[in-house]
Amino acid sequence: MAGGTGRDPVNAPMIRHWCEAMGDTNPAYRGPDAIAPPTMLQAWTMGGLAGNDGRSPAHDELFALLDGEGFTSVVATDCEQEYLRPLRPGDEVTFDARVESVSARKTTKLGTGHFITTRMDVRVGGELAGTHRFRILKYAPAKPGGGARPPAAAPRRPRPVVNRDNAGFWEGVAAHRLLIQRCERCATLRFPWLPGCNACGGDAWDTVEACGDGTVYSYVVMHHPPFPAFDPPYAVGLVELAEGVRIVAGVVGVPYDKVRIGMPVRLEFLRVDDEFDLPVFNAGVGSGG
Ligand code: ZN
Numbered sequence: 258m259a260g261g262t263g264r265d266p267v268n269a270p271m272i273r274h275w276c277e278a279m280g281d282t283n284p285a286y287r288g289p290d291a292i293a294p295p296t297m298l299q300a301w302t303m304g305g306l307a308g309n310d311g312r313s314p315a316h317d318e319l320f321a322l323l324d325g326e327g328f329t330s331v332v333a334t335d336c337e338q339e340y341l342r343p344l345r346p347g348d349e350v351t352f353d354a355r356v357e358s359v360s361a362r363k364t365t366k367l368g369t370g371h372f373i374t375t376r377m378d379v380r381v382g383g384e385l386a387g388t389h390r391f392r393i394l395k396y397a398p399a400k401p402g403g404g405a406r407p408p409a410a411a412p413r414r415p416r417p418v419v420n421r422d423n424a425g426f427w428e429g430v431a432a433h434r435l436l437i438q439r440c441e442r443c444a445t446l447r448f449p450w451l452p453g454c455n456a457c458g459g460d461a462w463d464t465v466e467a468c469g470d471g472t473v474y475s476y477v478v479m480h481h482p483p484f485p486a487f488d489p490p491y492a493v494g495l496v497e498l499a500e501g502v503r504i505v506a507g508v509v510g511v512p513y514d515k516v517r518i519g520m521p522v523r524l525e526f527l528r529v530d531d532e533f534d535l536p537v538f539n540a541g542v543g544s545g546g
Contacts, residue, residue: 259314260353260377263301267293267348271300281455292343298379298387299338301350316356316375320395327397328370337390348381357390370396412485414529423450425464427533433526435467435536437502448502469524470499471538476508476516492516496538510541 265271272293276286279294286294293301323329344350360372377389419427426449429436438447442459453460474497480490494508494516507527508516522538529535 259316259355260351261302261304263350263352264303264305265301267301267344267346267350269346272297272346275300283455283458285458292345295340295343295387296338297344298340299377299389301344302352302377302379302389316354319356319359319373323371323395328395330368330370330396330398332367332394332396334372334392334394336392339388340386341388342381342384342386344381344386348386350379350381350386352377352379363394365394365396366399367394368396368399370394414486414535415484417533422452426450429464429466430526430534430536433534435469435498435504435524436464437467437498437500438462439465446500446502448498448504465500467498467500467524471496471504471522471524473497473508473516473518473520473522473538473540474503475518478513478516490514494522494538496522504536507535507537508540509537510539516540 269291272286272291275294275297276282281294283294285292354375354377357374357376358372359374362369362371372392372394374390374392377391378385379387379389417427426436438450439445439462440447440454440457440459441461441463443454443457445454445456446465447454447462454462474495476492476494478490478492479487483489490513492508492513493505495503495505496508497503508522509525509527510522520540521542522540523542525537525539526534527537
């Protein structure tokens with residue numbers, strides 16, 4: 258186990274920067290009675306560029322051991338947080354971190370390895386304020402043609418990560434409907450899907466179906482790095498829907514170098530493979546008005 262004291266007390270400037278970066282305008286994070294956004298939990302424990310984030314000697318020892326066994330690669334898999342009391346400006350945070358569990362050896366598409374869960378408890382004045390669990394896979398990369406990877410079928414596009422917060426979105430996509438969340442309390446539309454409303458904090462929501470019209474708000478053309486199942490160069494747009502929210506999606510229907518900001522686009526659903534469809538936007542529909 259290892260731990261330490263937060264570099265700075267919980268403070269308004271860091272909260273303000275965080276909210277600006279996240280686009281979070283919730284009034285609970287401003288003013289004399291402000292609380293810190295709960296998801297900032299880990300931020301108060303970070304050591305900065307020079308420090309370590311409370312990593313324990315056991316953690317470093319475990320990593321060295323796994324490196325020695327050939328499990329040299331790391332990929333973050335997920336993070337879970339629990340909040341027990343709000344943090345407020347002035348709170349002095351202490352924390353301790355431990356390796357909570359190491360899975361049995363698992364074989365994944367990436368390779369064979371072990372899932373490692375690190376748990377950090379964050380306290381104020383000895384009282385538990387929240388818990389942060391971070392899970393990684395420490396693995397030996399599968400070699401092309403090696404045992405762990407299935408024989409050379411055509412590479413497949415990555416699967417979407419479907420969870421309880423976005424399942425409704427993917428159900429909509431499967432039915433060829435692009436659904437936008439709408440706050441039941443203040444009617445603010447939000448996309449991508451989130452469990453709560455950034456405008457009012459309300460957690461009740463319903464959906465509206467996008468009409469399918471949009472414009473290219475911004476875009477990039479992907480050249481590098483190459484990903485299996487993608488064929489660069491291709492254009493990826495930040496598309497502003499007629500409803501006002503924005504979505505990142507492929508722009509199709511025109512050559513990648515003809516995509517421009519402000520182009521009208523129209524929603525389509527691309528059959529990616531036999532398992533799933535993706536919303537994409539056709540830019541070849543705007544000419545001739
Ligand atoms: Zn709202």
